[in-house]
Amino acid sequence: MAQVTLDAVRKVYPNGVEALEASSxxxxxxELVVLVxxxxxxxxxxxxxxxxxxxITEGDLSIGxxxxxxxxPADRNxxxxxxxxxxxxxxxxxxxxxxxxxxxxxxxxxxxxxVREAAAMLNLSEFLDRRPSQLSGGQRQRVAMGRAIxxxxxxxxxxxxxxxxxxxxxxxxxxxxxxxQRRLGTTAMYVTHDQVEAMTMxxxxxxxxxxxxxxxxxxxxxxxxxxxxxxxxFMGAPPMNLLEAEAGQGRVTLADGEVVPGAAxxxxxGKITLGLRPEDVAPAPEGDLDFNxxxxxxxxxxxxxxGQVGGQAFSVAVPKDQAAETGPMRLAxxxxxxxxxxxxxxxxx
Amino acid sequence: MADITETRLQTKAPARRAKKxxxxxxxxxxxxxxxxxxxxVPVYMIFASSSWDDIxxxxxxxxxxxxxxxxxxxxxxxxxxxxxxxxVNGVTMLANSLxxxxxxxxxxxxxxxxxxxxxxxxxxxxxxxxxxxIFTTLLLPLEVRILPSYEVITWMNLGNTYxxxxxxxxxSATATFFFRQFFRSIPEELIEAARIxxxxxxxxxxxxxVPLSRTMIAAMFIIMFVFGWNQYLWPTLITTxxxxxxxxxxxxxxxxAYADGSTTPExxxxxxxxxxxxxxxxxxxxxxQSWFVKGLTESDK
Numbered sequence: 001m002a003q004v005t006l007d008a009v010r011k012v013y014p015n016g017v018e019a020l021e022a023s024s025x026x027x028x029x030x031e032l033v034v035l036v037x038x039x040x041x042x043x044x045x046x047x048x049x050x051x052x053x054x055x056i057t058e059g060d061l062s063i064g065x066x067x068x069x070x071x072x073p074a075d076r077n078x079x080x081x082x083x084x085x086x087x088x089x090x091x092x093x094x095x096x097x098x099x100x101x102x103x104x105x106x107x108x109x110x111x112x113x114x115v116r117e118a119a120a121m122l123n124l125s126e127f128l129d130r131r132p133s134q135l136s137g138g139q140r141q142r143v144a145m146g147r148a149i150x151x152x153x154x155x156x157x158x159x160x161x162x163x164x165x166x167x168x169x170x171x172x173x174x175x176x177x178x179x180x181q182r183r184l185g186t187t188a189m190y191v192t193h194d195q196v197e198a199m200t201m202x203x204x205x206x207x208x209x210x211x212x213x214x215x216x217x218x219x220x221x222x223x224x225x226x227x228x229x230x231x232x233x234f235m236g237a238p239p240m241n242l243l244e245a246e247a248g249q250g251r252v253t254l255a256d257g258e259v260v261p262g263a264a265x266x267x268x269x270g271k272i273t274l275g276l277r278p279e280d281v282a283p284a285p286e287g288d289l290d291f292n293x294x295x296x297x298x299x300x301x302x303x304x305x306x307g308q309v310g311g312q313a314f315s316v317a318v319p320k321d322q323a324a325e326t327g328p329m330r331l332a333x334x335x336x337x338x339x340x341x342x343x344x345x346x347x348x349x
Numbered sequence: 350m351a352d353i354t355e356t357r358l359q360t361k362a363p364a365r366r367a368k369k370x371x372x373x374x375x376x377x378x379x380x381x382x383x384x385x386x387x388x389x390v391p392v393y394m395i396f397a398s399s400s401w402d403d404i405x406x407x408x409x410x411x412x413x414x415x416x417x418x419x420x421x422x423x424x425x426x427x428x429x430x431x432x433x434x435x436x437v438n439g440v441t442m443l444a445n446s447l448x449x450x451x452x453x454x455x456x457x458x459x460x461x462x463x464x465x466x467x468x469x470x471x472x473x474x475x476x477x478x479x480x481x482x483i484f485t486t487l488l489l490p491l492e493v494r495i496l497p498s499y500e501v502i503t504w505m506n507l508g509n510t511y512x513x514x515x516x517x518x519x520x521s522a523t524a525t526f527f528f529r530q531f532f533r534s535i536p537e538e539l540i541e542a543a544r545i546x547x548x549x550x551x552x553x554x555x556x557x558x559v560p561l562s563r564t565m566i567a568a569m570f571i572i573m574f575v576f577g578w579n580q581y582l583w584p585t586l587i588t589t590x591x592x593x594x595x596x597x598x599x600x601x602x603x604x605x606a607y608a609d610g611s612t613t614p615e616x617x618x619x620x621x622x623x624x625x626x627x628x629x630x631x632x633x634x635x636x637x638q639s640w641f642v643k644g645l646t647e648s649d650k
Contacts, residue, residue, distance in 0.1 A: 053541050074547035085540035090560040099556070100546035147546075 002154040002187055003029045004050065009059035011045050011211075019045040020211045022059060027204075032181050032188040036198040037208035038234070046208070047191045051157050056075065063155055067141060074103075079148035085140045086165060087132040087147075093119070094128040097146045111150075117121035118146045121180070137243050138169045146182065156181065156188040162197065166296040174201060195235050199223070207231050225339075229346035230341060232275045238304055241314045244343070245274040252340070256310035261288050263338040271343040278304065278317040279331035280337035296324055392627070399423070399620035406616035418617055426621035437591045437599070437621060446578055446595040446626070452515040453577025454570050461524025461569070462562070466554055468525075469532040470540070480529065488524045491583055499586055509590040518583060524569050531565050532558070568644030571637050575630040596626040 004027040011020040020042040027033045034187060035043040048054040050061060052073035060067050068076050079100075087096050097118060098111040119125045122142045132140055141161060148156055161177070162170045178201050182190050192198055193211045198205050199219045207222065207230075208216040215227035226232035228348065232240040245252050252263040260274060279302075281289070288311050293316075297304040303324050309331070316331060318324055340349040398411045400419035406412070427439035467473065468480045491498065498517045507513030535558075543553045560567075584595050594602065603619045634641070 051541075051545065053544065073541075073545045078545065080542070080545050082538040082542060084536060084538055086536065086542035088539065088542075089559055090557075090563075099543075099548070103547035108527075176364060 003027055004155060004187060004189065005060075005062045006046075006050075007060040009046075009049065009061055010057050011042070011049060011054065011183070012057045018211055020049075021213075023213050023249075024059075025206065025213070025216055027187055027189060029187055030185045031203040032178070032190060032200040032201060033204045034190045034192060034202035035206050035208060036192055036195060036234075039193060040210075041208040042211040043191045043193075043208045047157055047159055047189055048100065048287050050155075050189060051078060052076050073249065075112050076155075077151075077153050078155045078157055079139065079151050079153040081141075081144045081148050081161045082183075083160040085132070085144040087140060087143055089132055092129050092131060093124060093135070093146075096143055097133065097150050100147065100151050114150045117144075118149045121149065124261065129185055130201070132296060136303060137165050138173060141173055142176075145177065149184070150305035151179070154187065156186050156190075158188065158190040158192075160192055161190075162192070163194070170197075177201070178292050205235075207234065209234075225348070226275070227348050229275065229341045232341070236277060238315050238317065241276045241309075242307065242341075243274045243276070243312050243314070244274060245272055246270070247272045247340070252338070254310040255312070258289060258310055258340060259292050260333065262333055263340060265340070266349065268340070268349055273341040273343050274348065275339035275341060276314075276333065276337060278315045280334045281316050281331045282334070283318060283322070283324070283329050284332035285330060289331040290328065291331045291332065292328050293324065293326045296326065395623050397619050399617060399624055401613065401615050401617055401620075403618075406620070407614065411620075419621075420620040422617040423625075425615070426625060427620045429618075436592050439591060439596075439599070439625060442594050442596045442599040442622075443629075445593055445627065446597065447629070449510055449514055449584065449595055450574045450578040450629075451579065452511065452519055453580070454573035456515060456519035456574045457521040457524045458566055459568050459575075460519050461521045462528050462559075462566075464525040465528035466530055468559065469529055470550070476538070480525075483522050485522075485524050486520070487526075491518060495582065495586065498583075502587060507587075509588055509593055511593070513587050514584060518577070518580065521573070524573065527565065527569060528562065531562060535561060564640055565645035566644070567637055567640035571633055571641050574633055578626075578630050596622065600626060 008022040009020065009022050009024070010018070010022040012018050023046070035046060037043045045054055049056050050063075052068070052071065054283070056069050061069055063076055063078070091099065094112075094115050097115045101111045102116065115128070119128055122144060124139065124142055124147060125137060126134060127143075132143065135143065139163075140274065144161070150347075157179070162173055165173060174197060190197075190201060199222075202219055204216065205219055205222050206216050209230045215222060217225075217227075217230045221234050222231060225238070226235065229242055233242060241256060245254050247263075247265050247268045247270060250265050252260045252265060252272070254260060254274075263274065283291075290303070291305075291307055291309050291314065293305045293307040295306040299304065300320065302317050302319055303322070305318065305324055307316075307326075308314055341347065342349055394411045394413065394571055397415055398406055399422050401412050401416045402418045402421075405416070427443075430436065430438045464483065468476050473479065502508060502513045502517060505513075507516075539557065540553065543557055548556060579597060580595070581597050584593075584598055587597075588594060591602075600619050600622045603615050603622060
């Protein structure tokens with residue numbers, strides 16, 4: 001059990017590319033922190049630096065009370081689950097799980113005992129003598145988990161562990177990993193590009209973009225108070241609607257002159273970006289905004305209406321039992337649901 | 350619908366009509382059969398000839414039919430001591446050939462694997478340069494450097510030893526190249542997982558890389574064993590002691606032995622020895638061919 005602290009950790013590759021700007025944050029003991037962002041945002045680099053597979057250019061990384069910048073991966077007492085599982089193809093499940101223990105000189109009987117325990121926890125007991133190639137994707141994923149568990153590490157690192165699984169299995173494994181991490185109480189860092197995974201699994205989310213931390217917060221904070229237009233559009237499906245607007249005289253007007261109610265301008269003036277989540281607006285005959293529906297997407301639990309507000313793309317989510325048609329309609333904005341961002345650098349106002 | 354009825358007609362047809370001959374296929378087969386015959390007939394002739402007595406062979410050349418001297422010839426080839434010093438028989442030569450073939454193959458595999466391991470997995474300053482330098486030695490087979498190699502070996506007093514026979518041939522660009530390509534196909538994550546699992550460079554090599562390469566090793570072993578077995582020039586040069594003669598050399602020795610004397614050269618025995626010399630490589634290829642194909646075609650497992 002340990003907390004992880006990054007103090008101005010930075011990564012610059014030998015070719016001069018800055019993969020991660022100086023970043024500082026703490027992962028509290030026992031929490032599961034998800035690093036999320038589009039590909040190339042530096043999330044994997046960050047995780048690999050914590051693992052010790054990538055050198056840290058500047059700054060201090062501590063696991064527990066120990067600065068581990070120059071500690072070998074094997075001695076950091078961490079365990080990592082890889083995207084393609086990285087199981088040793090020539091070893092049985094049991095040997096795969098026990099290999100790390102064997103290298104640490106732990107007696108055979110004890111290894112067997114630990115492997116059996118972990119296998120039982122993961123429903124792998126009957127597969128201990130199989131090779132990875134004889135297992136399904138989900139089972140392989142579990143073996144990779146088992147390999148991490150038997151070591152009883154201070155820290156779990158997950159590098160997009162579910163992206164090779166089909167959608168149904170992914171949902172199931174998501175819950176399993178979460179439950180397991182809770183039960184063991186081990187600190188964990190989890191990298192994904194899937195915002196649903198981030199929202200559902202995390203105690204805390206770190207959103208990264210282009211090597212920079214955009215926001216750190218609980219899933220709720222991230223969703224309700226995105227710190228930038230990037231976070232606003234990245235987190236949430238369907239993504240938040242972002243409209244160009246103008247602030248002035250204590251109110252916000254869209255390009256076509258419509259006034260958006262409920263926006264707290266707080267003395268800002270000039271060009272701004274206005275954010276509205278699709279579920280925070282609803283069709284209403286005496287609503288505030290003119291909306292023209294072009295396409296209706298049926299998602300089962302809800303319908304997505306895609307169209308235009310003031311000449312800009314906009315979508316609205318309505319519950320499944322609410323009928324919808326293409327054509328013009330009016331929209332009511334939920335009070336307090338309007339997000340305002342700076343039009344230039346995209347930070348929240 | 351049309352398709353279905355057509356195929357039905359076709360499947361019924363052979364019963365009544367003769368099957369249509371595909372002329373392209375006939376041509377292909379003819380070429381293949383001709384090629385196979387070109388390879389196999391000489392082998393058959395040597396085998397058939399190994400059953401004749403020396404005098405007939407001397408007078409009439411190689412034979413197509415079989416005679417009754419087979420047991421005699423093979424017995425002589427294997428167990429009769431010959432040479433100038435009477436210190437070598439077929440069994441000794443077989444053993445020498447095996448030692449050369451095995452030492453050559455195993456040595457090449459070990460050296461090749463280790464070189465490839467260094468090139469692929471370690472951040473060496475001139476790894477690429479080193480690799481290409483090794484690679485260009487493909488252009489310098491033993492025959493090109495045979496005099497300096499001979500000088501070195503005699504200077505080191507390794508003439509007439511197994512070491513002198515095997516070691517100069519071991520450095521191998523071929524094996525290094527194949528293992529390099531194979532190692533590069535092994536996913537990066539496997540190495541990282543092993544690092545986190547606490548496997549150092551040596552453990553990773555022995556626990557992970559060697560078992561993963563086993564089909565590749567088998568394929569290399571076959572190629573190298575046959576290659577080593579068939580070495581002629583180097584053993585001829587480096588061994589003057591007859592007890593170190595290999596089979597391939599021995600055949601020639603028998604043919605030549607008393608060619609200028611009053612006795613007939615022992616052609617029957619030579620033919621038998623040729624067959625004996627051919628057998629082990631053939632057996633190895635036959636038994637390991639599935640591994641061989643796997644090693645050269647599959648990248649994983």
